[in-house]
Amino acid sequence: MDDKKILFSAIQPSGILTIGNYLGALQNFKKLQDDYNGIFAIADLHTLTVRQQPSVLRANVYQLAALYLACGIDVSKSILFAQSHVSAHAELAWILNTICYPGELSRMTQFKDKSKRHEDNINMGLMDYPVLMAADILLYQTELVPVGADQKQHLELSRDLAIRFNNLYGETFKVPEGYISKSSARIMSLADPTRKMSKSDANLNAFISMDDDKDTIIRKFKRAVTDSDNKIVVSPEKPGISNLLSIYCAFTGLTFEQAQEYFEGKGYGDFKIAVGEVVADKIDPIRLEKNKFLSDKQYLDSVLSEGANKAERLAYRTLNKVYKKVGLVLRNR
Numbered sequence: 001m002d003d004k005k006i007l008f009s010a011i012q013p014s015g016i017l018t019i020g021n022y023l024g025a026l027q028n029f030k031k032l033q034d035d036y037n038g039i040f041a042i043a044d045l046h047t048l049t050v051r052q053q054p055s056v057l058r059a060n061v062y063q064l065a066a067l068y069l070a071c072g073i074d075v076s077k078s079i080l081f082a083q084s085h086v087s088a089h090a091e092l093a094w095i096l097n098t099i100c101y102p103g104e105l106s107r108m109t110q111f112k113d114k115s116k117r118h119e120d121n122i123n124m125g126l127m128d129y130p131v132l133m134a135a136d137i138l139l140y141q142t143e144l145v146p147v148g149a150d151q152k153q154h155l156e157l158s159r160d161l162a163i164r165f166n167n168l169y170g171e172t173f174k175v176p177e178g179y180i181s182k183s184s185a186r187i188m189s190l191a192d193p194t195r196k197m198s199k200s201d202a203n204l205n206a207f208i209s210m211d212d213d214k215d216t217i218i219r220k221f222k223r224a225v226t227d228s229d230n231k232i233v234v235s236p237e238k239p240g241i242s243n244l245l246s247i248y249c250a251f252t253g254l255t256f257e258q259a260q261e262y263f264e265g266k267g268y269g270d271f272k273i274a275v276g277e278v279v280a281d282k283i284d285p286i287r288l289e290k291n292k293f294l295s296d297k298q299y300l301d302s303v304l305s306e307g308a309n310k311a312e313r314l315a316y317r318t319l320n321k322v323y324k325k326v327g328l329v330l331r332n333r
Ligand code: AMP
Pocket: 010, 011, 012, 013, 020, 021, 022, 023, 024, 025, 146, 147, 148, 149, 150, 151, 184, 185, 186, 187, 188, 196, 197, 198
């Protein structure tokens, strides 16, 4: 690792990702990895906070590893690993638990949402989720954390815990900054544009998965909920059209003004097909590339193992410092 700043992010292997994950997270990772020392994790321990089928989870870990690579994470520049392979994450989470209060966790929006959705399984892990996330970030002396807007509150807690620990025990952690790109921070559901596009939506037409082929993508966009008049403009009164324009702009790099001008006078039908086409053109090659990686599990295992070795070295540097500061006796090796 050279002296560039550290960037850390992670994604849960909880299913096939959507274009929301791609635009909010993955796409930025690729762009940022040249200017930062990128560390990217598969947040498998986080996924366990919602009941998983073990064989499906295992398959999803490989799916996500292959997708990271297909989206351009370059393991000669960046570190790619599975969170559970580096036990320092769980260890630091324990220490951070001792300086975090239940009230801070019970008021988190995502905890409240997930508690409603999984009423039969409101477990301690679900509540503690943001503390493990803080451990992920703080272990690497991270300076930048690219995430979608839904993670802002969790990131804020990571900063609070870093500052609190530093005040209690002396300078130990860097205080991380978030990186939330404006146009793609929050991609909304195609079926209900007031809700976030989510891979766990029961309505398959509500999201575009990174595994959808061109026909499926265009069909889903044709069905996307829009608004009553026929103007293609960004406006708070037109959440459906605004969301489609955001997606169009995020995939083409155009500004809202340029896109609005381009679609002036055109109907919703043509507009939706045009959005579907730019999305499919980008997603299709990624899906094919991902499938190539997936067919070589041995290669994926070797990438993850090498990634874990590199991550572990960095993580234990911070963890040892933390253990010393709080008064634990370091094991004599
Ligand atoms: P998750 O699937 O919850 O592990 O999310 C992985 C990353 O994708 C996080 O950085 C999220 O903030 C981001 N993300 C998830 N859904 C969306 C969305 N609809 N729009 C933008 N970013 C998203």
